[in-house]
Amino acid sequence: xxxxxxxxxxxxxxxxxxxxxxxxxxxxxxxxxxxxxxxxxxxxxxxxxxxxxxxxxxxxxxxxxxxxxxxxxxxxxxxxxxxxxxxxxxxxxxxxxxxxxxxxxxxxxxxxxxxxxxxxxxxxxxxxxxxxxxxxxxxxxxxxxxxxxxxxxxxxxxxxxxxxxxxxxxxxxxxxxxxxxxxxxxxxxxxxxxxxxxxxxxxxxxxxxxxxxxxxxxxxxxxxxxxxxxxxxxxxxxxx
Numbered sequence: 001x002x003x004x005x006x007x008x009x010x011x012x013x014x015x016x017x018x019x020x021x022x023x024x025x026x027x028x029x030x031x032x033x034x035x036x037x038x039x040x041x042x043x044x045x046x047x048x049x050x051x052x053x054x055x056x057x058x059x060x061x062x063x064x065x066x067x068x069x070x071x072x073x074x075x076x077x078x079x080x081x082x083x084x085x086x087x088x089x090x091x092x093x094x095x096x097x098x099x100x101x102x103x104x105x106x107x108x109x110x111x112x113x114x115x116x117x118x119x120x121x122x123x124x125x126x127x128x129x130x131x132x133x134x135x136x137x138x139x140x141x142x143x144x145x146x147x148x149x150x151x152x153x154x155x156x157x158x159x160x161x162x163x164x165x166x167x168x169x170x171x172x173x174x175x176x177x178x179x180x181x182x183x184x185x186x187x188x189x190x191x192x193x194x195x196x197x198x199x200x201x202x203x204x205x206x207x208x209x210x211x212x213x214x215x216x217x218x219x220x221x222x223x224x225x226x227x228x229x230x231x232x233x234x235x236x237x238x239x240x
Contacts, residue, residue, distance in 0.1 A: 001018070001023055001024070001025040001026075002025065002026050002027075002028065002137075002177065002200065002218060003025065003026075003027045003028065004028045004139055004177055004179075005028070005029070005030055005033065005039065005119070005139060005143065006027060006028070006029030006030055006033055006034065006119050006120050006125070006139065007117070007118065007119055007120065008116075008118050008119060008120050008121070008124055009116075009117075010027045010120070010128060010134075011120060011124050011125075011127060011128040014027075015128060015131055015133075015134060018131070018133045018134065019131060019132075019133055022133065023133060024133050024134075024135075025133060025134055025135070026134070026135045026136070026137045026175055027128060027134060027135070027136055027137065028136075028137040028138065028139035028175070028176070028177040028200075029120065029125065029136055029137070029138065029139055029161075029165060030119075030139045030140055030141065030142065030143040030161070030179070031138065031139075031140075031141050031160065031161040031164040031165050032140075032141040032142045032143075032161075032164075033119035033120075033143070034119060034120055034121065034122055034125055034164075034168070035119075035121050035122055036119055037111060037112075037113055037114055037118060037119075038114055038117070038118050038119060039119070039143060040088065040096055040097075040100060041085060042114070042117060042118070043100055043104075043111060044081060044084060044085060044088070044100070044103070045081065046109070046111070046112070046114075047100075047103045047104050047106075047107045047109055048071070048077050048080060048081050048084070048103070048107070049074075049077055049078065049081055051107055051109065054071050054077070054107055055071065055106065055107075056070065056071065056072050057069065057070050057071055057072075058071050058080060058103075058106060060084070060087075060099060060102065060103070062087055062091075062099065067083070067084075067087065069083065069084075084103075088100075089145060089180070090145055090148050093142050093144070122168055125165075125168060125169070126168065126169065129169050129171075135175065136165060136169060136173055137173060137174075137175035137176055137177060137200075138158070138161040138162045138165055138173050138175070138176045138177075138196070139161065139176070139177050139179060140157040140158060140160075140161050140179055141156065141157050141160045141161045141164070142157065143179045144157045144179060145179060145180050145182045146158070146178060146179065146182055146183050146184070146187045147182040147183055147184050147187065148182070151186055151190070154186065154187055154190050155190055155194075158176070158187070158190050158191055158194050158196075159190070159193075159194040161176075162176075162194050162195060162196065172195070173196075174195065174196050174197040174198075175196060175197065175198050175199070175200070176191050176194075176196045176198070176199040176200070177199065177200040177201075178199060178200070178201055178202070180202070181201050181202025181203065183199075183201070188214045188215070191214060192214065196214075197213065198213040198214060198216060199213070199214040199215070199216065200216045200217075200218055201215055201216065201217055201218070202218060202220065203215070203217045203218070204217060204218070204219055204220070205217025205218075206219075206239055219232075219236045219239075
């Protein structure tokens with residue numbers, strides 16, 4: 001099994017079950033999230049979906065294009081959340097952070113420390129890595145969409161994530177997963193040059209003998225009830 005991003009629930013919820021049923025797993029951690037309050041999409045949720053009262057509409061100027069959404073009820077806010085998520089995803093970190101600051105100012109909110117749905121701390125990451133059933137992999141520094149970055153920025157994201165996680169854990173981190181499943185041929189070359197031994201995509205493919213070690217597929221698990229999950233498992237194994 002694999003888990004992306006590096007949320008604390010990988011330690012507190014997943015690890016006990018993995019150990020109970022002796023299921024090996026790899027947790028791919030975005031190194032820049034460690035000891036931080038959350039990812040940008042968590043902050044977007046905090047500003048747009050959690051407050052009981054917000055202004056009636058929201059305007060954002062993104063690269064000289066003005067967007068506007070009504071925000072008077074939950075349905076409108078949810079629509080705005082999905083639209084803004086799509087807009088923010090491909091932006092540079094500095095541009096996204098600026099827009100998030102504008103969004104919190106609009107909502108008249110301060111970012112608060114989250115007690116749940118948050119990334120791992122350094123101590124939690126080290127504790128998770130001590131499990132004989134859990135390996136730690138890298139997932140860039142900032143969870144960047146690598147295919148839209150320059151080569152130098154990709155190197156900083158990929159090599160930087162490996163170095164920071166290796167420093168925290170005191171042992172090599174040699175597996176990688178591409179955030180959002182986005183990568184180019186340059187990305188693969190950088191992952192290899194950074195010392196990783198394999199990398200995982202988001203493509204729905206079985207790992208078989210002879211598979212490209214830097215384009216390994218995975219089967220995504222959705223937010224399914226037990227019976228639906230069981231049906232999907234049968235389909236996954238049928239594909240194998």
